Amino acid sequence: MPQTVSRPQLSDAGRQVERHWKELAAKRRLYTLIGVGGLVFALSASLWYANEANAGKFFDRLPHLLDFVSWLVPSDWNDVWRAFLDLPTPNADGTEAMSFEGGRVYLTESLYVPEYVHKMLETINIAILATLIGFVFGFVLCFLAAQNTAPSLVLRAVVRRIMEIFRAFPEIVIAGFFAAVLSLGPIPAIIAVAIHTIGALGKMFFEVAENADMKAEEGLRAVGAPWILRMRYGLVPHVLPNFLSYALLRLEINVRASTIIGAVGGGGIGEILRLSIGRGWGAQTIAIISILFVTVIVVDQVSASLRRRLVGAEAFSPVA
Amino acid sequence: MLAFKGVTKRFGGKTAVDDISLEIPKGQMVGVIGRSGAGKSTLLRMINRLAETTDGSIVVEGVDVTQLKGAALRSWQADCAMIFQQFNLVPRLDVLTNVMLGRLNRRSTAASLFKIFSDEERALAIAALERLGLAETALQRAGTLSGGQQQRVAIARALMQQPRVILADEPIASLDPRNAQIVMESLRDINRREGITVITNLHTLDTARAYCTRIVGMAAGRVVFDGPAHALTEAAAREIYGANGMEEAFSEAITSTSLRFPTPAAHAAPALATA
Amino acid sequence: MALALSPAEFAGIRSRHPLVFQRSWKKRSVPFLVVGGTILYVLYAWWFFAIGAVLSEGRWDRAGAYLADWVSYDVRPTLRFKGEGIEVTYPRFNVLGDNPDPDWVRQVDGRTVEVDVGGARIAATPDLVTITHAGETLEVDLSTGTPTAAEPVPGWAVQKEDEVDADFGFTGSVEIKANRVAIEHRFLGWANFIFDPNSPFFGRSTGEVISLILWGDRLDPDVSNAALAFDNFWNNGEWQHGDVYAKLLQTIIMAFVGTVFAGLVAFPFAFLAARNITPSRLVNHAAKRFFDFQRTIDGLIWALFFIRAFGPGPIPGIAAIFFTDIGSLGKLYAEALENIDEKQREGIRSVGAPPSAVQRFGVLPQVLPVFLSQALYYLESNTRSATIIGAVGAGGIGLKLLEAMRTNQDWENVFYMVILILVVVYAIDGISGALRSRLAGNDHH
Numbered sequence A: 001m002p003q004t005v006s007r008p009q010l011s012d013a014g015r016q017v018e019r020h021w022k023e024l025a026a027k028r029r030l031y032t033l034i035g036v037g038g039l040v041f042a043l044s045a046s047l048w049y050a051n052e053a054n055a056g057k058f059f060d061r062l063p064h065l066l067d068f069v070s071w072l073v074p075s076d077w078n079d080v081w082r083a084f085l086d087l088p089t090p091n092a093d094g095t096e097a098m099s100f101e102g103g104r105v106y107l108t109e110s111l112y113v114p115e116y117v118h119k120m121l122e123t124i125n126i127a128i129l130a131t132l133i134g135f136v137f138g139f140v141l142c143f144l145a146a147q148n149t150a151p152s153l154v155l156r157a158v159v160r161r162i163m164e165i166f167r168a169f170p171e172i173v174i175a176g177f178f179a180a181v182l183s184l185g186p187i188p189a190i191i192a193v194a195i196h197t198i199g200a201l202g203k204m205f206f207e208v209a210e211n212a213d214m215k216a217e218e219g220l221r222a223v224g225a226p227w228i229l230r231m232r233y234g235l236v237p238h239v240l241p242n243f244l245s246y247a248l249l250r251l252e253i254n255v256r257a258s259t260i261i262g263a264v265g266g267g268g269i270g271e272i273l274r275l276s277i278g279r280g281w282g283a284q285t286i287a288i289i290s291i292l293f294v295t296v297i298v299v300d301q302v303s304a305s306l307r308r309r310l311v312g313a314e315a316f317s318p319v320a
Numbered sequence B: 001m002l003a004f005k006g007v008t009k010r011f012g013g014k015t016a017v018d019d020i021s022l023e024i025p026k027g028q029m030v031g032v033i034g035r036s037g038a039g040k041s042t043l044l045r046m047i048n049r050l051a052e053t054t055d056g057s058i059v060v061e062g063v064d065v066t067q068l069k070g071a072a073l074r075s076w077q078a079d080c081a082m083i084f085q086q087f088n089l090v091p092r093l094d095v096l097t098n099v100m101l102g103r104l105n106r107r108s109t110a111a112s113l114f115k116i117f118s119d120e121e122r123a124l125a126i127a128a129l130e131r132l133g134l135a136e137t138a139l140q141r142a143g144t145l146s147g148g149q150q151q152r153v154a155i156a157r158a159l160m161q162q163p164r165v166i167l168a169d170e171p172i173a174s175l176d177p178r179n180a181q182i183v184m185e186s187l188r189d190i191n192r193r194e195g196i197t198v199i200t201n202l203h204t205l206d207t208a209r210a211y212c213t214r215i216v217g218m219a220a221g222r223v224v225f226d227g228p229a230h231a232l233t234e235a236a237a238r239e240i241y242g243a244n245g246m247e248e249a250f251s252e253a254i255t256s257t258s259l260r261f262p263t264p265a266a267h268a269a270p271a272l273a274t275a
Numbered sequence C: 001m002a003l004a005l006s007p008a009e010f011a012g013i014r015s016r017h018p019l020v021f022q023r024s025w026k027k028r029s030v031p032f033l034v035v036g037g038t039i040l041y042v043l044y045a046w047w048f049f050a051i052g053a054v055l056s057e058g059r060w061d062r063a064g065a066y067l068a069d070w071v072s073y074d075v076r077p078t079l080r081f082k083g084e085g086i087e088v089t090y091p092r093f094n095v096l097g098d099n100p101d102p103d104w105v106r107q108v109d110g111r112t113v114e115v116d117v118g119g120a121r122i123a124a125t126p127d128l129v130t131i132t133h134a135g136e137t138l139e140v141d142l143s144t145g146t147p148t149a150a151e152p153v154p155g156w157a158v159q160k161e162d163e164v165d166a167d168f169g170f171t172g173s174v175e176i177k178a179n180r181v182a183i184e185h186r187f188l189g190w191a192n193f194i195f196d197p198n199s200p201f202f203g204r205s206t207g208e209v210i211s212l213i214l215w216g217d218r219l220d221p222d223v224s225n226a227a228l229a230f231d232n233f234w235n236n237g238e239w240q241h242g243d244v245y246a247k248l249l250q251t252i253i254m255a256f257v258g259t260v261f262a263g264l265v266a267f268p269f270a271f272l273a274a275r276n277i278t279p280s281r282l283v284n285h286a287a288k289r290f291f292d293f294q295r296t297i298d299g300l301i302w303a304l305f306f307i308r309a310f311g312p313g314p315i316p317g318i319a320a321i322f323f324t325d326i327g328s329l330g331k332l333y334a335e336a337l338e339n340i341d342e343k344q345r346e347g348i349r350s351v352g353a354p355p356s357a358v359q360r361f362g363v364l365p366q367v368l369p370v371f372l373s374q375a376l377y378y379l380e381s382n383t384r385s386a387t388i389i390g391a392v393g394a395g396g397i398g399l400k401l402l403e404a405m406r407t408n409q410d411w412e413n414v415f416y417m418v419i420l421i422l423v424v425v426y427a428i429d430g431i432s433g434a435l436r437s438r439l440a441g442n443d444h445h
């Protein structure tokens, strides 16, 4: 049977609806097209500019990408663990590259901590201390900043601005400024990461506080409890698990942040990684990357399991 | 004595409470009834300043409580305990602590901040819980209790406040009849024995009739009835609830409690007798 | 209600509820353990980083001066005594150009120079320097060969072994030695922000510059005044506007390209990783482990590798952001896919659509807004990451900041760049916030 699809007869109103729909669809398609076109253009222009601005050109350097990888492979794989444990290598040739013992940190006459372990510990401590400072200040400030708990509007506006600036202020400038005052080293890094953490955690915390159930707080207000006790009993028990969970997430981020700020002069594993890659030391680089890799995995796993215990599946809701 | 003088509350252009003047002598048990939106909650919340008045004053023993500030305000709030429909406990804390929180206004803030309570206070909290038949749950998390139990914890907390007035905003609206009865009886027991003034909002007529000595009926923010329970005639009820609101006033399950227990005083829960 | 309990009642309650009064040692000690543990950790960290020593050895006096440099500049004239004469000199590179002649320094006669530093006036002759400040006068006798302040010495001045120093707070200070008087005069603001002293427009008033640009004779016969002015501004030697904006653009590009590419690559992988889209456990698992792996390798490692491979510039920055964010975005995308509403997909499937159409119409409309909004979130935070990756060596504004900070001389330039970065971060924040809320709004359609 021949199939004919006849256009259904539409009433006037129906035709109008159909026309509108078509117009809308066309408009939407146009917007999508403009959006995608704009994106493609911006992307190509950016790529072209990035290539222009770069010291080495992408296509010139691309064939040599693997040269570098081969450069990294140590001549003797055993050197990797020797470098890791600061043990002397039979391949020593008198150069700094092949003398692993130099970085030992002696605890007693004969007991030492290998350099990379010590540096990794330094980076982790930077991250933990910065997270701790950020947590304490973020915790105190968030109740002043949340709309439903702020005791004063002026204070709330001020605290929010401070948090925004702390969050957006470039970390290297804070680190650089304190390095100028305190000399290079981990303490400027701690301050820089901590200040950013105060801003970042503070914001997350006050958002949690704003979503908190205020019934308990109202109950305590009716009891005549002062502000600080209303926060202590009306809000803290409710929000603390979430706060801790966010702080753990932040710790994961801060381990990475302290590594990278270390590379800019903040000490720790980042700094020696930069030196090691810069000098093309294969065995050391592999040793450093391995310890960094393992540490990040351990921190992430421990933090994830703690967060799961604190807030259950919620712990994995996406946070940027 | 608690005196409302021309108390008014407006939310934007809407008048929730409209020029109310009332006098409530010490020791009365007052039921405030009215349709949803009549302004009952607002009236109660203005007494202990969870809501601010727009106009008028509420005078308690010569002090206009609507003008209080800071520590004096909190001290007044401690003097008039509030019981909420949703209990408003701290669900993550244990029952005992929740009850002791009733004393927050009367003790050192620093000690409270670190959750340091004396054995004396513990004993008092237990005594209050025993009176409401809940001492066994003292170490349980408040959030794990049933609604009726939570409301009794809230009443125990109110007792810890040593209040002069207890305000209850629909204390039984989310409870089943059995629990509703226990809660209402507890309130009446406190009113009778300690002579604490109790002002309670109630949704339904019969509960009010059964437990309150005086009934205030509100409609559209105004007092349209004020008198003893037995004076609340059907005509008066019609004025409070409106012609088609009568069903709402009588149909609630809670109505049956007062029918089953025409003289509830005789059936006081055993736990109440021990205190 | 009587809130006092009789001893008998108290004892009764105690015996009925022993648990309430003898709380377990374990429960009681939890807060102490938490607080004690934290304190112990802080003490350990204090020792580990030698925080006490570092803080006490810090040159805190300089911190104030550095901070003042962010928003102010100083001019340092030196009055040198040459026999019976007196000569005013300025450091070689100073904000007033090669031949400074500020009106607050006046040569009264051959042997007297007067200098106004804010409200203070310094009158110097080869044998006597008189300073008037805050209603007090200090006379410093130079005739003996050692500067000697006459008693009583005001609080703002101090007599040292072979010099006398006076401090006027923010506005400046004076250091008097036997053969010279060094003056520091500080002004609020940024000096020479538009034109540096080498520009022919330097030192002219705004009106003069505008009229020169609009109808003045050419200062340089080869180019128009407008072009010259722009060139002088853009290549201002002290502020380097052109270079700063180019570097800023590079940083933005690192974040933008890195995020877009990461999103594009994460997109197909997320479909592989989602259990409800790709039915093979093996593939799901492989894709997810791939994301974890990418996330675990620190951005720094990628950055350093690509700096070695491609040299400094935006490419290593892009690569670092790209590789780490494939993992982060991929993980989020896969989670979004696993949380989709099955009903819509079944609806499409029920009309007999082929699998690709099922994904296109049953899945994509649900997740696309989520994907985009997550990518926008990352764009925001990546702008900050790109700054610091730049400082590691990838270039961009980060490296420029690091260079400006190295000398401790150019804090005003640092502040300028910080302001630009804050503006960019806030702008991206605002734009992405607006886009995200639009996306969230469109969710319902």
Ligand SMILES: Nc1ncnc2c1ncn2[C@@H]1O[C@H](COP(=O)(O)OP(=O)(O)OP(=O)(O)O)[C@@H](O)[C@H]1O
Pocket: B011, B014, B015, B016, B034, B035, B036, B037, B038, B039, B040, B041, B042, B043
């Ligand atoms: N915070 C507020 N903002 C604006 N309007 C409000 C607010 N609180 C109450 N209202 C309005 O005031 C009026 C009285 O409200 P109220 O809660 O006092 O009524 P109610 O008698 O307690 O009702 P219900 O029995 O439903 O609890 C209502 O119309 C309500 O919409």
Ligand SMILES: [Mg+2]
Pocket: B040, B041, B042, B169, B170
């Ligand atoms: Mg109400």
